Amino acid sequence: MKKRILIVDDDLSILKLLNFILSKDYEVVVRNNGIDAFSWLEDGNIPELIISDLQMPYFDGQSFIKNIKISGLFRDIPVFMLSAAHDLEEQVSNMPFQVDAYMPKPFNPTSLKSAIAKVLSIYDASPSI
Numbered sequence: 001m002k003k004r005i006l007i008v009d010d011d012l013s014i015l016k017l018l019n020f021i022l023s024k025d026y027e028v029v030v031r032n033n034g035i036d037a038f039s040w041l042e043d044g045n046i047p048e049l050i051i052s053d054l055q056m057p058y059f060d061g062q063s064f065i066k067n068i069k070i071s072g073l074f075r076d077i078p079v080f081m082l083s084a085a086h087d088l089e090e091q092v093s094n095m096p097f098q099v100d101a102y103m104p105k106p107f108n109p110t111s112l113k114s115a116i117a118k119v120l121s122i123y124d125a126s127p128s129i
Contacts (some may be wrong), residue, residue, distance in 0.1 A: 003048040003120060008037040008064060010056040014105070018051065018082075022116070033057065034064030041074055049120060054083035054091060062095060063107045069097040078119050079117070082107065106120040 007018050015030045022028050029047065031037035035058050037050075050068065053105040054061035061081065065072040081102035085091055092102050100119045103112060 004029060004045075005049045005051060005116070006031065006037060006047040007044075007051045008032075008034060009051075009053040010059070011053070014053070014082075021113065025113070026116075028033070034059030034061065034067075037064060038067060041068070046074070047077060048077065049078050049080060049116065049121070051082050051116075054081055054085050054088065054097045062091075065095075065099065066097055078123050080114075080116065080119060 002025065005022060007028060007030045009015050009018070009030075010032050012032065015032065019028045019030055029040065029045070031040055033056055034052070038059070038101060052061045052064055056064075061083065065079050065081075068077065068079065075080075078100040080090070081092060081099050082105060083102070084105040088102060088104050092099055100122075101115050103115060
């Protein structure tokens with residue numbers, strides 16, 4: 001059974017690209033904003049990984065991930081930030097919560113797949129999930 005990845009990004013071309021790159025190995029669920037993504041989670045859906053953009057309208061990536069991390073139900077889901085923010089590393093290090101990995105856009109598909117596999121393997125080895 002394929003692991004499920006929730007991808008949250010307001011850029012339709014990025015959603016399509018990520019779906020194309022990852023759907024061979026994973027069950028990919030895409031949402032174009034944090035509100036829809038959080039609603040999907042609240043409907044009882046628990047992915048093995050969340051990939052989120054940082055800069056989105058309505059409910060930005062930082063607010064979306066903050067709500068996941070303070071939630072009793074979703075806080076153990078690993079989070080991968082994927083963003084075109086020019087100061088991504090600084091923004092990630094200054095967040096009041098921890099993300100498991102991050103990568104700037106544009107990204108190398110092979111590097112992205114490798115980084116995702118690494119995060120998932122860490123959580124597979126963890127007894128808490």
